[in-house]
Structures are given as structure tokens and as C-alpha cells.
Amino acid sequence: MNFLDKLKNEFIIADGAMGTLLYSYGTDSCFEELNLSQSEQIQHIHEAYINAGAGLVQTNTYAANYLKLQRYGLEDSVKEINSAAARIAKKASNGKAYVAGTIGGNRGIKPSMVSLEEIKRSFREQLYCLLLEGVDSILLETYYDLEELETVLAIARKETDLPIIAQVSLQEAGVLQDQTPIAEAFSRLEGIGADVVGLNCRLGPHHMLKTLESVPLPKQAFLSAYPNASIPAYTDGKFHYEGDADYFRQSARDFRNQGVRLLGGCCGTTPAHIKAFADELKGLAPLEEKEVKAKKEIIVSEKPSPSRDLPPLQEIVKERPSVIVELDPPRKLDTTRFFEGAKALKEAGIDSITLADNSLASPRVCNSALGYLVKQQTGLRPLVHVTCRDRNIIGLQSHLMGLHALGLNDILAVTGDPARVGDFPGASSVYDVSSFELISMIKQLNEGLSVSGKDLGQKAAFSVAGAFNPNVRSLEKAVARLEKKIDHGADYFISQPVFSEEKLLEVHEAVRHLKAPVYIGLMPLTGSRNAEFLHNEVPGIKIADSIRDRMAALKDDPVQAGHEGIAIAKSLIDAAAELFNGIYLITPFMRYEMSVELSNYTREKTERLSRRKQHA
Ligand SMILES: Cc1cc2nc3c(=O)[nH]c(=O)nc-3n(C[C@H](O)[C@H](O)[C@H](O)COP(=O)(O)OP(=O)(O)OC[C@H]3O[C@@H](n4cnc5c(N)ncnc54)[C@H](O)[C@@H]3O)c2cc1C
Ligand code: MET
Numbered sequence: 058m059n060f061l062d063k064l065k066n067e068f069i070i071a072d073g074a075m076g077t078l079l080y081s082y083g084t085d086s087c088f089e090e091l092n093l094s095q096s097e098q099i100q101h102i103h104e105a106y107i108n109a110g111a112g113l114v115q116t117n118t119y120a121a122n123y124l125k126l127q128r129y130g131l132e133d134s135v136k137e138i139n140s141a142a143a144r145i146a147k148k149a150s151n152g153k154a155y156v157a158g159t160i161g162g163n164r165g166i167k168p169s170m171v172s173l174e175e176i177k178r179s180f181r182e183q184l185y186c187l188l189l190e191g192v193d194s195i196l197l198e199t200y201y202d203l204e205e206l207e208t209v210l211a212i213a214r215k216e217t218d219l220p221i222i223a224q225v226s227l228q229e230a231g232v233l234q235d236q237t238p239i240a241e242a243f244s245r246l247e248g249i250g251a252d253v254v255g256l257n258c259r260l261g262p263h264h265m266l267k268t269l270e271s272v273p274l275p276k277q278a279f280l281s282a283y284p285n286a287s288i289p290a291y292t293d294g295k296f297h298y299e300g301d302a303d304y305f306r307q308s309a310r311d312f313r314n315q316g317v318r319l320l321g322g323c324c325g326t327t328p329a330h331i332k333a334f335a336d337e338l339k340g341l342a343p344l345e346e347k348e349v350k351a352k353k354e355i356i357v358s359e360k361p362s363p364s365r366d367l368p369p370l371q372e373i374v375k376e377r378p379s380v381i382v383e384l385d386p387p388r389k390l391d392t393t394r395f396f397e398g399a400k401a402l403k404e405a406g407i408d409s410i411t412l413a414d415n416s417l418a419s420p421r422v423c424n425s426a427l428g429y430l431v432k433q434q435t436g437l438r439p440l441v442h443v444t445c446r447d448r449n450i451i452g453l454q455s456h457l458m459g460l461h462a463l464g465l466n467d468i469l470a471v472t473g474d475p476a477r478v479g480d481f482p483g484a485s486s487v488y489d490v491s492s493f494e495l496i497s498m499i500k501q502l503n504e505g506l507s508v509s510g511k512d513l514g515q516k517a518a519f520s521v522a523g524a525f526n527p528n529v530r531s532l533e534k535a536v537a538r539l540e541k542k543i544d545h546g547a548d549y550f551i552s553q554p555v556f557s558e559e560k561l562l563e564v565h566e567a568v569r570h571l572k573a574p575v576y577i578g579l580m581p582l583t584g585s586r587n588a589e590f591l592h593n594e595v596p597g598i599k600i601a602d603s604i605r606d607r608m609a610a611l612k613d614d615p616v617q618a619g620h621e622g623i624a625i626a627k628s629l630i631d632a633a634a635e636l637f638n639g640i641y642l643i644t645p646f647m648r649y650e651m652s653v654e655l656s657n658y659t660r661e662k663t664e665r666l667s668r669r670k671q672h673a
């Protein structure tokens with residue numbers, strides 16, 4: 058009898074986990090490769106599930122596509138691995154169980170870089186291999202991203218008449234990670250032609266049952282559920298699952314009462330869990346009609362965001378000249394000079410001081426702590442840099458919520474210099490998200506939503522700058538990155554320092570069409586060694602020979618060299634102020650007096666310019 062005909066009248070118990078079972082036996086590499094090197098072990102696991110009562114087993118091919126196999130250098134073995142897997146499952150089933158060819162999702166909980174085009178290519182390759190081996194059905198499982206599942210399901214539906222099971226993974230009870238309610242996801246999947254729709258992985262029976270309470274029986278399709286055994290625990294360097302089989306026995310009837318007809322297990326489950334399901338449902342008829350609990354509305358809080366005490370910088374710089382100054386947190390514990398600098402800069406009338414986030418990957422006093430104190434003590438607006446390097450998504454989200462609580466609403470979102478350049482070269486550079494994704498994440502908080510789409514009960518009021526590096530070979534490419542950052546929500550840009558008038562003109566020409574304003578970076582040179590270092594060792598920075606010669610002539614006179622650095626910076630300010638409203642001054646080595654002098658100079662220069670414009 059066809060698998061679907063059987064489901065019309067009775068339950069089918071499916072198998073449980075393969076991957077976590079292999080892991081618990083000690084395999085810590087590519088599970089799918091074992092189809093080639095340990096086929097007997099895979100066959101025994103299938104047999105154990107069939108003996109436990111499974112009427113459907115899935116091939117050991119969850120990650121057997123080239124995108125995932127390339128981690129192990131096995132991207133050319135897709136056909137071999139899938140074919141072997143299907144043959145092993147068929148041999149183990151020996152006519153006693155149906156065989157589903159499994160294809161897992163690629164886009165996980167983390168924001169993903171894998172394009173749909175790439176996913177389609179890899180999916181087709183795997184699908185054809187499984188179909189050629191004559192499986193009884195196709196099982197699409199562990200899809201966090203509905204768009205991905207809809208895409209691959211449409212391909213599979215076109216290619217085969219075999220029954221297709223399409224399963225998503227919950228973000229939390231009731232919804233996917235983009236907050237799509239499960240009932241809606243199921244009806245979309247049914248619309249594309251899934252014969253069975255359901256849930257698998259990530260969460261256990263509790264959350265799946267809670268979810269199913271608000272899911273009606275599909276019109277044509279059947280419902281499935283493959284819960285995890287429990288939430289995984291991490292002990293002695295290994296993950297393990299604690300949920301015991303008795304707990305599964307108790308939940309079997311609840312799954313039946315929610316209308317599930319295909320019931321199996323995902324991560325952490327074992328033949329004992331499957332036997333518990335099978336024993337408990339033996340002789341029971343599946344549910345024909347279901348009463349659905351009214352769905353709890355997800356209310357995104359309408360609470361207004363706390364008002365900003367200062368307008369965002371992008372608004373200021375669009376209207377008038379504006380100076381911001383980078384004054385980095387110290388590398389040592391004494392912050393006296395830092396606060397002296399902040400006060401002096403406040404008196405110089407600048408719009409903001411920016412505080413780097415462990416620049417050059419070397420630890421400094423936490424910039425949000427100092428930013429808060431600056432605001433308290435001087436009333437000056439702190440702009441904190443946030444890198445993707447030091448915090449994973451959990452840390453970033455928490456950090457942003459903290460900045461909101463502290464009223465630090467101005468952020469520069471940057472990738473961050475990699476750890477290997479800094480004081481702790483062995484430290485990990487996290488990079489869970491790119492600078493683009495970080496910008497989107499911050500803007501999502503302004504919608505009152507967390508990165509995973511959860512309601513945060515309040516909207517944040519961040520204004521977000523993106524970094525602009527004009528000191529690259531292709532300015533055109535750098536500007537294309539700015540456009541992409543604008544698409545992700547960047548409100549304005551702050552640039553690396555520029556050291557020549559020609560470069561200022563070139564940059565101005567390249568960015569003038571952008572709708573987001575640019576604060577152009579300028580930094581006074583402190584001496585000849587500083588100039589030579591920047592010119593020769595910092596990628597992209599080129600200082601004109603004439604300027605380097607001026608600095609070199611004062612090699613033995615640091616005081617005069619400092620004055621010369623200031624004079625050079627002033628002539629760059631003269632040129633920059635004609636082109637840009639926003640000037641970003643970088644303070645070298647905590648020498649804030651230089652920034653104060655240059656801030657004052659910029660103000661006088663821009664006042665002269667505006668008087669000239671008024672007269673003209
Ligand atoms: C104003 C400013 C402040 C900064 N503050 C900090 C800080 O506080 N802490 C810190 O650690 N780092 C800081 N940085 C450094 C920054 O993280 C790195 O220099 C980063 O690579 C460039 O900025 P981003 O993070 O926006 O890079 P993105 O635009 O996200 O670029 C990321 C990577 O892509 C590559 N890339 C970018 N543009 C091009 C191009 N045109 N051609 C080829 N490849 C390209 C580069 O390898 C770059 O590293 C700052 C940089 C700027 C401009
Ligand atoms: C990571 S969720 C899917 C797992 C797969 N069905 C296995 O058990 O290996």
C-alpha cells in the first residue's frame with residue numbers, strides 16, 4: 058500500500074535521530090560519510106528503529122549536499138553518499154518499512170549568507186540522487202527559513218509524484234524565526250503541494266504540542282511531528298539529551314489528539330523513544346476532527362520609544378557644519394586624561410565624541426561605560442562604536458539593549474579589526490554577523506523587535522552610522538558597500554582619515570549622490586615616524602611625498618613636528634570644509650589638545666564660509 062493511503066487510515070510511527078545517536082557512540086565528524094565507510098553501523102541503526110516499531114525510516118542524508126559536505130572536503134561525493142544511504146535504508150527496511158529520502162535545510166538559526174540560487178543547485182543534485190535510488194517518499198526537514206523550504210518544495214513537487222513530507226523547525230512555540238505562525242506556514246506548504254506538513258527538531262514535545270493546539274487539521278495534507286528528546290545539555294565537552302522514553306510515552310496520545318499521524322523523533326531520540334510512541338498508539342485510530350484553540354495574538358507593543366534628548370547626527374549634519382571627534386578609551390585603568398579631554402572637547406563645542414570599540418583588537422576600557430559617564434559628566438553626546446568581532450549574536454543583542462537603557466542612542470556599526478592584529482592574537486574573532494547585518498539588527502530594535510523577531514516591548518531610538526574606508530584600491534567598490542549599508546538602514550557614514558586634497562575631491566565626487574551624509578575623517582600627524590608608519594604599514598593609507606618630507610625635516614624636533622602636523626591638518630580642513638558638512642577628527646595617542654585646536658579651527662573656518670555664502 059502507498060505510504061499516503063496508509064496514513065489515511067492509521068498512524069505511521071517514524072524513526073528517531075541518526076546524527077545524535079552516532080555522536081553518542083563517539084562519531085564526531087561527518088555522519089553522512091559513514092554511509093560509505095560504516096554502512097553496517099547505519100544499517101543496524103535503521104533496523105533498531107524498525108524493530109522498535111518505525112514504519113518509516115529516513116536515509117542518513119540530512120546534510121549530504123555539497124554545501125554542507127564541503128566542510129569535510131566531500132563536496133564531490135554527493136552522489137556516492139546519497140546512493141549508498143538509500144541502498145542501506147532499503148536493505149534495512151526489507152519491505153517492513155517505507156524509506157524516506159531526507160534533505161535537510163541549509164539556513165539555520167544564524168543569519169545566513171547562502172543564496173537561494175546556491176541552495177537550489179545543491180538541492181537538485183541531492184534530490185536527483187535520492188529519486189534515482191527509488192525511495193518511497195521525500196522528507197524535507199529542519200527548515201528554519203520558510204522561504205528556503207518553499208523554494209525547495211516547489212522544485213521537489215515538480216520533479217516527483219512521490220509523497221513529500223515538509224517539516225519546519227520552531228523558533229519558539231507557535232512561530233518560525235521570522236514570526237510566521239505555524240498554521241500559516243503549513244497552509245502555504247500545503248498550497249505548494251506537500252502531502253505531509255509538520256515540525257521537527259530544536260524543541261521537544263512540550264513546545265510542539267503547545268504549537269499544535271492552534272493549528273487546524275490541514276485540508277488535504279497530514280500532520281507530522283518529530284520532537285527532540287529534550288533541550289541539549291553540555292557536559293564534559295559533549296552535548297547530550299536527557300529526555301527519557303517514558304516522557305515520550307506520556308506525550309504520544311497528546312500528539313494524537315492534536316491530529317498528528319506521522320510521529321517520529323529528532324535530535325536526542327533513540328529506539329527506546331520510538332518504541333514508547335509505537336506501544337502507546339498501538340490500536341488507536343487517528344483523530345478525524347479537531348477543535349482548535351483560539352490563537353493568542355502576538356501584540357507588538359505600541360509603547361512609544363523614549364524621546365531622544367538630542368537630534369540624530371544625520372539630521373544635524375544635513376543642515377549645518379558639524380564636528381565629531383574620536384577620543385578613544387584608554388588602554389590603562391586611569392581615565393583622568395580621557396575625561397579632561399572630553400570636557401575640553403565639550404567646551405570646544407563639538408557635536409559628539411566617538412569612542413572606539415577595542416580598536417586594532419586591543420582591549421581598552423569599555424566604551425559604553427565611558428560613554429555613559431561622558432554623557433553624565435559633560436552632557437556631550439557619546440557615539441559608541443560597536444564591532445561584530447567581540448560578541449556573538451546573544452552578546453550583541455544584550456549589548457544593544459544595554460545601550461538603549463543607558464540612553465546611548467548613537468552607534469557606529471563596524472566589522473572590527475580581526476583579533477590576530479591585537480594584544481591577544483589567539484582570541485577568537487566572533488563575526489556571527491557582518492557589518493550589514495549588525496546595522497539591520499540595530500534598526501530592528503528601533504521597530505521594537507529583537508534579532509529573532511521577538512517583541513521587545515518598546516522601540517529603541519538608535520541612529521546608526523556605517524564605516525567608510527576610502528583608502529582602498531577601488532573607491533567604486535567602497536561606495537557600493539555604502540549603498541548596501543544604506544539598504545540595511547545606515548543613516549550616515551564616518552570615514553577613515555584622508556591625507557591629501559586630491560583624495561578629498563575624489564571622495565566627495567564619489568559620494569555626492571548618496572542620500573546618507575558622510576563625516577570625512579582627518580587626523581593630525583604627530584611626527585615623521587607616525588607619518589611613515591601610516592604611509593607604509595596601514596593598508597590603503599597613502600600620504601603625499603611633500604607632506605612626508607615636511608614631517609621628516611622635523612624628525613628630531615617633536616614639538617615642532619607636532620605643530621607641523623597641526624598645520625597640515627588645518628590645510629586639509631580648509632579643503633574638506635568646502636566639500637563636506639561633517640568633519641570627523643581622530644585624536645592621536647590621547648593628545649586631545651590637538652583635537653581641541655582643530656575643532657576650534659574648523660568652527661572658525663565654517664563660520665567664515667557661511668558668512669561668505671550669506672554675502673554671495
Ligand atoms: C570610522 C571607523 C571607525 C572604526 N572603529 C573601529 C573600532 O572601534 N574598533 C575596531 O576594531 N575597528 C574599527 N574600525 C575598523 C573597521 O572595523 C575595519 O577597518 C573594517 O574592515 C572596515 O570597516 P567596516 O567594519 O564597516 O567594514 P565593511 O564595510 O563591513 O567591510 C568588511 C571587510 O570587507 C572588506 N572590504 C571593504 N571594502 C572593500 C573594498 N572596497 N574592496 C575590497 N574589500 C573591501 C575589507 O576586508 C573589510 O575588512 C573602524 C573603521 C572606521 C572607518
Ligand atoms: C539536525 S535535525 C535532523 C537530524 C537528522 N534527522 C538526524 O537524525 O540525523
Ligand SMILES: [Zn+2]
Binds near residue numbers: 257258259285324
Ligand atoms: Zn534534530
